[in-house]
Structures are given as structure tokens and as C-alpha cells.
Amino acid sequence: MRSSAVVGTIGLIGLSLMPAGADATSVYKVRLNAVQVAGSRALLIHSLIADDSSVNFARLSSHVVEGRPRDTTTTGGPIAGALVNGSAPAWTRMDGGAFYSELQLGFDSIGAVIRFDLELTENRLSTTAITAQYAFALRDTSGSALFPTADPLGLGALFAVDISGASGGELMVFRPMEFVAPDSIVLNDVTTAVDGKMPTDRLRIVTIGPNPTSSGVILSVAVPSPGGTITMRVFDVLGRVVATPCSGRFVAGQTELVWTGLDRGNRRAPPGVYLVNLEMSGQSLVRRIVVKR
Secondary structure (H helix, E strand, O other), X not given: OOOOOOXXXXXXXXXXXXXXXXXXXXXXXXXXXXXXXXXXXXXXEEEEEEOOOOOOEEEEEXXXXXXXXXXXXXXXXXXXXXXXXXXXXXXXXXXXXXXXXXXXXXXXXXXXXXXXEEEEEOOOOOOOOOXXXXXXXXXXXXXXXXXXXXXXXXXXXXXXEEOOOOOOOEEEEEOOEEEEOOOEEEEOOOOOOOOOXXXXXXXXXXXXXXXXXXXXXXXXXXXXXXXXXXXXXXXXXXXXXXXXXXEEEEOOEEEEEEEOOEOOOOOEOOOEEEEEEEEEXXXXXXXXXXXXX
């Protein structure tokens, strides 16, 4: 572990929806507690990619650094500039291109807290492929990851959001980050190892439906090689486990997972918003579903 490693928590709070004109918008409130960066620097990496003709937008706002940041430098696109300026940022158009931004902070004291709001529109893509994504990572000043993560794409991402046209998109969290329902991802121990052989790709939810549902949902899941143990949990908006529909080993390839809409007492779950969470080999996926009557 590097001496400048960041250990703490990042809270993904609320995952609430806000109207943005005709567009639905997910709002992710992110908090980073940096408790081991005294006298060191860390790069906050913001990456946005898109290659679809549908228009989506992103913006970062409400950027706050508590404690005493020694200095700040930035490179990359307009999101970094908006963070540094602390002014009302413009929406950044994400169709047909990509950009990379990094914010470098030096800290004089332990316990600095970094906060920002991430807003992503949810316009349905013109293809079924995942073509728009936000990713967040931490790196040292040389550009190397501060610690290994379970992101099999080699990006060292701590979390990412696929903009798929679904409400809230698809949240992916990579160990040592851990998803804590209903609204947090927590980093406690950067030495946490990934069990078994690392998958060659990301675990993916290909389709999920019906959503909204009145009788349960079927998930078509792409399991990366070499396969592994998948645990599926359903949480309510208070973070309580409603059901654990499955926990078992799956081979690589496409498979189906089912939640019948029943809770752990074999009772029909009441109407409302629920979170479906899949975990496999240090990867954690989160999708929203709505149960209606």
C-alpha cells in the first residue's frame, strides 16, 4: 500500500430523481473522507465517455473541500474547472465524444472531506449497448492508481454509472469500495483482496423487467469468465434486506436471475422503490425497480 493511500468513505447519497426540463436526472451526492493524506497529494479522476447519437448531459456542482487544502491544480475538461471555480457549472454534453478531467489536491491536515454532487441525465440510448458512462477513480500524482481495485477493465475505477436509459442508470462499485444500502459506498480497507481469480470483464445486467412490476422481475445477466459466485439481494429505500433470491455459483455466459416479488417471510412486497444488488468477485451492481399494484 502506498504511503499516500486514501482511506475513508465515499457516500453515494439519495440517488434521487429531479426533472431537468423534459429529461429525468439522477443526482449522486458523493463524499470522500481523506484520513491518511496529510502532506500528500491525490488526483480525483472524472471520466465521461459517450459514442451514441442520443444526447446526455452531466455536471458536477456543490464542490466543497473541508479542512485546509494546501493548493489545487487541474487539467482536462470543463468539469474540473467548474469544481475549482465553485460557481454554477454548465451542463456538459456527452454525445459523440469523451473527455478526462483530474483535480489535484494537496492536504495540510488529516480529516479533509471532499464533497460534490454528480448529476446525470437519463435519455434512452438509440442502441441497446451501453454507450455512455461516468467513472471515478483516485490516483497519485504520477497517474498510477493509489491501490488496486476490482475493476477488470484496468481503469482502477472505484465506481461507475452506466447511462442506459433506465431510472438511476446502473451503478457499479468495485472493491475495495463496498456498496452499503440504500445510499452509500464505503472504503474502509484498501488492502481488501479480491477472492479467487479476477474476472476478465465486468458483470452486466443485460435486461431487467418488467419494470415497473406487480409480480416480480427477471434479470438477464452477462457473467464474465471464469464465472463465480453471484449473490442477489433486494433492498428497500431504508436499506433493509427484503429478499435474497439467490446466492450460488454461475458459469460464464448469459443467465437469468429471478425475484418473485416476495419478501423473506414469503409475503408480497408492498408497492414502492427497491434496489436490486448483484455481487460477484468484488464487483457490485445496483439497479432500481418499482413495485406497483
